[in-house]
Amino acid sequence: MGNRLLSTLVATTALMALATAADAKTVVRMMHQGDPGWVALYGKVAERFEAANPDVDIELIYAPHDAYNEKFSSAVMSKQLPDIIELDAPFLANYVWSGYLKPIKSYIDQDLLDDMTASNVAQGTYPIDKDLYAIGLTDSSVVLYGNKKYLEKIGARIPKSVDDAWTRAEFEDYLAKLAKVDGVKWPIDTFRGYGIKTEWVTYAYQPILNSFGCDLIDRTTWTATGTLDSQPCVDALTMMQTWVKNGWVVPMSSGTNQFYADGEPAALAWGGHWFYAEAAAKLKDDVVVMPLPKFGDKSASPDGTWIWAITTQSEHPDIAGKFLSFLLKDKDYRDFAVSQSAYPGLKSFAAQSPLYAEGGPMAVAFEQASKVAVPRPPHPAYPTITSAFMQAVDQIFNGEDAQKALTAAAEKIDEDIADNDGYPPFDGN
């Protein structure tokens, strides 16, 4: 009796163990942000991938956009980094330097790697080993939107390409003229309403510094003093401060809707590519899309957006890469991205996006990316660089002397770099 019971127990245990082994799936976790449309889409793509790969379970970890960095930090601290993360491109250097990300090339399908635009490759590349650590379907840019009705009133020239962008003299002349047009409360919205807790200020205003011939930091010596506080940068920010003092810029307190709000109080908008959808929805054919003005000898525009990377904590980077390749090729993913006016980061996706194709309303944005895009500094100190610069811009817009504010920002950045011993090997060692 006893032996029979023992045999039954052993058999049951063995069967249970076999069943568990059969049910055991490889779990790949992916942390992402995004609004409801994207969230739903990732869920559906994951389901399709799981159906095609029954031994894999894709676990999605959603973090709201405004709390994403905090969520990422908490995952690092609690040693719970998922296999795949979505990250904002300018933070890539910091994450690679900190040892959070794996080189991605060997895990992603070759046809996708070949399909990346130069700007997409740039946003995912770590400058030290020149290896690719992230890939995305999309990229980004900023353009100058105009209200055709107001521009016609002042007889403004409408640039058709980056090569004939407005010069500083033209741009400031138009701002002054627009300020006097009936119905125009503010000649331009530079989206101060996004505040200084997002990346907007650094992302959107760095091209003005670049066009003036300066930068956030010297990209060879990686020091900010002598660059960020140099005369061209001071001139650039003093120019913007003058716009604010003249009452030409929509104030921070007036939100981000003045270009198309009731009465259309702002005539121009220094806005991201995503702004096109809402501007066109309200103003229809009155929206004119122009390249950013050329303030000095050269034009410049920003790039970089949220891209995908595989973490060093991933125990299944091959499956993570397989899922990423599946996601980037997914038809519904691409269709949804087109519906959101997403800016193409893959050549094949550009061909599917009539908005950015030649003759499309946002074609000039795509032209900018191929000709004059300048990425934000790919350096581990970037979190400090962006925070110091945004604080300086905020102070300058509120009346602080541009030289004083930029010098303080440059010192803060250099202090951070010194505190980290130059972030070797960025210090040349």
Added chain:
Amino acid sequence: MSDLALFSRKPTMSVNGYRVVQSISVFVIALVVISPLFMLFIASLKDDRFQILADMGSFRAFWVDNPTLSNFREVGNFAGELAFGRYLGNSLFILGSTVSLGLVINSMAGFILAWGSLPGRAVILSLIIALYVIPQESIIMPLLIIVSRAGLSDTFTAQILPFVASPLYTFLFYQFFAQLPKELYEAASIDGASIFRTWWSIFMPLSLPALATVSILMGIETWNQYLWPILITQTDYARPISVAIATFFGQDSIYWDRAMAASVLMMIPILVFYLAFQRWFISSFVGSAVKG
């Protein structure tokens, strides 16, 4: 008109004038408090998210031409990991558990500090008051590591347990219990009541204003938790409604229409909660003011 008549009318006019000023002041304050909520409600009835933005900053924000419940329907068909009602249920469960446990734990602690024979009571009380000034944000990372190492990540427990005991609410109970007559405690002791019985049967029934105040304050605090649930949860299983609403605030777009409708839905339970307890809440404040 006699001098007496003049004398008697003057104060009446002054009182009337005072009442008019008082009424206008109350009306203005009420308008300031209510107008954002009204704007939120009106916006939730507009189906064009760009129009909501376009109307902001003008009186059109307080008017809707073609009211629709489509935003509420869309919220009902929420495309997240879970149904929207489930997030609401999660929030209600976290709220109910935190407040119930919080009332028991904090009132027990407050009672012992007020009437118990605890050695070093004054020191403990000082430490509790000192703890109150430490902002939650400053301890959030250490707390995260402790809770993660305890294996509580991604659970309801992780969202309830750390917030049950609170220096503020313990102190509020202590203050309330300490003001009750000493004779109550002595009579219970003479009758042989244990300290637990004295707390539960004598002091707690007399503490409705304190219980209401702590319930409302703790309830609002718990209901509005946002960062902590994001940090401590990985999946949507135990996430509250505040995190679900954040989904409408995307990287490039903000879905004001659905965010407003979801916010209205989120507001209703806490409003009901407040209305249920407000009588005792107000009497507690009035009582504190008189005694203070």
